[in-house]
Amino acid sequence: MHKLTNKLENKLANELVNEQVSELAKAFSTIRDHTGTLAQPLSAEDCCVQSMPDASPAKWHLAHTTWFFETFILEQFETGFRPFHPAFRVLFNSYYEGVGEQHPRAQRGLMTRPSLVEVQAYRQNVDQRLLALLGQTMAPDQMLQLTALVELGLQHEQQHQELMLTDIKHLLSMNPLQPPYLAWDEMAETMKEAAAGAATATALQWQPFEAGIVEIGHAGNGFFFDNETPRHRQFVEPFSMASRLVSKGEYLAFVEAGGYQNPLLWLAAGWDWVQQQKLTRPLYWQAAHAQFDSAWREFTLHGLQPLALDEAVTHISFFEAEAYARWAGARLPTEAEWEYAAATQTTDYFGIAWQWTTSSYAPYPGYVVLPGAVGEYNGKFMVNQYVLRGSSSATPEGHARLSYRNFFPATARWQFSGIRLARS
Secondary structure (H helix, E strand, O other): OHHHHHHHHHHHHHHHHHHHHHHHHHHHHHHHHHHHHHHOOOOHHHHHOOOOOOOOOHHHHHHHHHHHHHHHHHHHHOOOOOOOOOOHHHHOOOOOOOOOOOOOHHHHHHOOOOOHHHHHHHHHHHHHHHHHHHOOOOOHHHHHHHHHHHHHHHHHHHHHHHHHHHHHHHHHHOOOOOOOOOOHHHHHHHOOHHHHOHHHOOOOOEEEEOOEEEEEOOOOOOOOOHHHOOOEEEEEOOEEEEOOOOEHHHHHHHHHOOHHHOHHHOOHHHHHHHHHHOOOOOOOEEOOOOOOOOOOEEEEOOEEEEOOOOOEOOOOOHHHHHHHHHHOOOEOOOHHHHHHHHOOOOOOOOOEOEEEEEEEOOOOOOOOOOOOHHHHHOHHHOOOOEEEEOOEOOOOOOOOOOOOOEEEOOOOOOOOEEOOOEEO
């Protein structure tokens, strides 16, 4: 009887594992296909050019996300592994010192070879091999390790899907023709940019929160990055959080009131940056043009458009967000305040713009870096950057979560980053 029970338990366990692997394989195909869909509106020339050192060509994103699966999974688990192309190990390694050398980041746009066609063949080859690997029978501990790495690779790919859109937007904005990435009706199927409008049309309200000890960080089931752990306690003083993000119309008032000319509103490093870069307005904003009714216009993924005053302002750096908050008689929230508030509210905390916090990107108490090259994913970047919370209109569906910690330097503007105000 005991042996029969064990056989039944093993059978049920195997069936559960097989079902989970089958679902993972479907997710793999869906997410990988979506990356290809994002590149479809682009020409081969579009896919090769790098608009600035912080951005990457679309071709590089297509190859690097494939490199991740080949290097961290196929190389470890595939019998008789052979790389698709030996040179790709260096060309498409982003920053993993544990894997070996990397091609200089600022020179990714000089790689006219391999061609886009060859990179697409690389993706197809690795996809077929990865799916075949998932279909193999292996020991339970090996399968657990394999599926965990595949899930990490898919989350990594979704991050690059958002980066592809931000990098494409920056690239096309520098083209004198200022071409659209997609028409408005096509854009609605690619990202949730249209949702950024209605959510900020309501009057801003201040939602109060009491002082107390709050828990932040990942809890429960589901995927999480290591930088979201461990869950821990923090004390917060009484504060209020704005019910919505700052709109373009509200930020325009800051611009027209001379916000970029008033050093008293800026952190010292921020003011130096504004002066050096000769900044007078947000990235992608342009002054009056006779073709439009609005006095201002903005470059978007669907081309040059009148400035939509009711939409949330995006592409704002930490320095700009902090200066605006000071001008508005408020401040930016800490990430503990943001997570505490977002956990209890149903308004627009997600899907519009990443929201700057005043929290430096640093390890949580008790954080331990993962071993090996995969451990380089987050831990080594915990310096000189600020945490952003929420998600943006470019964030893939299902990728956002309450404990997600995005991070960028204080001068970063090309991401879909915005402002949520707080008050003490």
